[in-house]
Amino acid sequence: MSMISFATGNTNPETFPSDAFADAASVVLRGMATALNTYPGKLGHEGLRRLMAQREETRESVAVDPDHILITNGSMQAVTLAAEAFAPNRGDIVVLEEYCYVGSIRAFNAMGLEMVGVPVDEHGMRTDVLGQVLDRLAREGRKPGFIYTLATYQNPTGAVMPLDRRRELIALAQRHDCVVVEDNCYGDVHYEGEVPRALYALDPDPRQVYLGSLSKIFAPGVRLGYLMARPPLLERILARRNDAGPNTLAAAITHAYLHDKLWQHIAMANAALKVKRDTLLDALNRHLGNACSVTRPAGGLFVWIRLPDDVDPGRLKEIAAGHGVDFAHGSDFHIRNDAGPYIRLAFGYPTVAEIETGCERLGAALREARGSASR
Numbered sequence: 001m002s003m004i005s006f007a008t009g010n011t012n013p014e015t016f017p018s019d020a021f022a023d024a025a026s027v028v029l030r031g032m033a034t035a036l037n038t039y040p041g042k043l044g045h046e047g048l049r050r051l052m053a054q055r056e057e058t059r060e061s062v063a064v065d066p067d068h069i070l071i072t073n074g075s076m077q078a079v080t081l082a083a084e085a086f087a088p089n090r091g092d093i094v095v096l097e098e099y100c101y102v103g104s105i106r107a108f109n110a111m112g113l114e115m116v117g118v119p120v121d122e123h124g125m126r127t128d129v130l131g132q133v134l135d136r137l138a139r140e141g142r143k144p145g146f147i148y149t150l151a152t153y154q155n156p157t158g159a160v161m162p163l164d165r166r167r168e169l170i171a172l173a174q175r176h177d178c179v180v181v182e183d184n185c186y187g188d189v190h191y192e193g194e195v196p197r198a199l200y201a202l203d204p205d206p207r208q209v210y211l212g213s214l215s216k217i218f219a220p221g222v223r224l225g226y227l228m229a230r231p232p233l234l235e236r237i238l239a240r241r242n243d244a245g246p247n248t249l250a251a252a253i254t255h256a257y258l259h260d261k262l263w264q265h266i267a268m269a270n271a272a273l274k275v276k277r278d279t280l281l282d283a284l285n286r287h288l289g290n291a292c293s294v295t296r297p298a299g300g301l302f303v304w305i306r307l308p309d310d311v312d313p314g315r316l317k318e319i320a321a322g323h324g325v326d327f328a329h330g331s332d333f334h335i336r337n338d339a340g341p342y343i344r345l346a347f348g349y350p351t352v353a354e355i356e357t358g359c360e361r362l363g364a365a366l367r368e369a370r371g372s373a374s375r
């Protein structure tokens with residue numbers, strides 16, 4: 001029995017355009033002698049920066065300067081660059097959703113940052129609590145280096161922050177003179193409904209810093225993300241960049257493939273992902289019954305599940321491994337590793353048939369895990 005994994009936010013290999021990507025590579029590589037024999041500079045491949053500026057302009061209806069974008073090694077490098085720029089010392093404070101992307105939590109921990117958590121509900125970061133947190137920190141004379149938020153398709157909960165909360169977050173950041181780093185890694189992985197505009201599009205203040213990625217709309221293996229910042233914060237970020245710039249080869253091939261079909265590719269990839277999301281929701285409904293509460297994400301790659309009170313998520317994971325299915329434990333996404341009653345299922349990578357079988361296995365594991373906890 002091979003393991004079916006819902007554990008990681010990998011994307012869908014079935015929609016990766018292998019042949020067309022290979023064709024784009026062979027065309028573009030022939031003209032790259034100079035580009036590949038010179039260092040890329042701090043901003044990186046100009047064509048890809050222009051394309052990402054157009055992507056942002058199309059989604060957000062604002063003008064974006066390609067010279068305010070730096071291409072990074074995935075958006076993960078953008079997370080660490082922003083943290084190094086705005087919270088450079090051990091003990092500096094980052095205010096963030098208390099359930100958050102595990103990679104960012106690990107990076108902030110490794111940098112010795114103090115993470116101050118704000119609870120998340122079905123509408124994302126609780127901005128009423130954010131206000132209290134910022135007031136308390138101000139009373140204590142402790143200014144946060146930045147607020148880090150996943151406002152759209154929050155990882156792990158899938159929540160989308162509505163417009164009124166976005167405006168409240170902006171007002172609070174202004175009142176406390178605080179930098180906001182908005183990580184929009186899943187921004188265009190979109191299935192239905194309206195998405196409010198990004199924070200940077202609602203607020204021209206240069207303290208709005210924005211991170212994007214090609215991982216989730218194209219392929220994480222190309223390791224292409226970007227950071228967008230306006231002067232003077234842009235200079236603070238650039239001063240931190242000491243890797244001689246991003247990978248020209250990956251950027252050039254990806255640009256050559258996507259430049260005239262970005263939205264066409266996104267639409268095709270999202271249509272296939274939506275089938276996987278719907279298969280997962282339908283199968284969970286049949287195999288978990290109403291024992292659990294299950295989110296219905298309008299975008300992104302994750303379903304967030306609240307387990308019944310008598311199920312220990314760690315024990316469930318062990319039992320599930322015996323049944324040949326894996327998922328992420330909710331505590332991995334908590335800034336203090338708190339063991340809440342949650343698990344996260346990622347549905348981008350497994351096939352539709354695997355999703356169906358994986359849910360059947362999960363249902364069997366859940367029945368076996370009943371009574372493993374008392375809350």
Ligand SMILES: Cc1ncc(COP(=O)(O)O)c(C=O)c1O
Pocket residue numbers: 009073074075076077079101103150155183185212213214215220224225
């Ligand atoms: C919220 C969030 N930010 C950043 C990343 C890093 O992605 P990448 O470096 O592949 O762009 C991820 C990956 O899952 C993520 O979920």
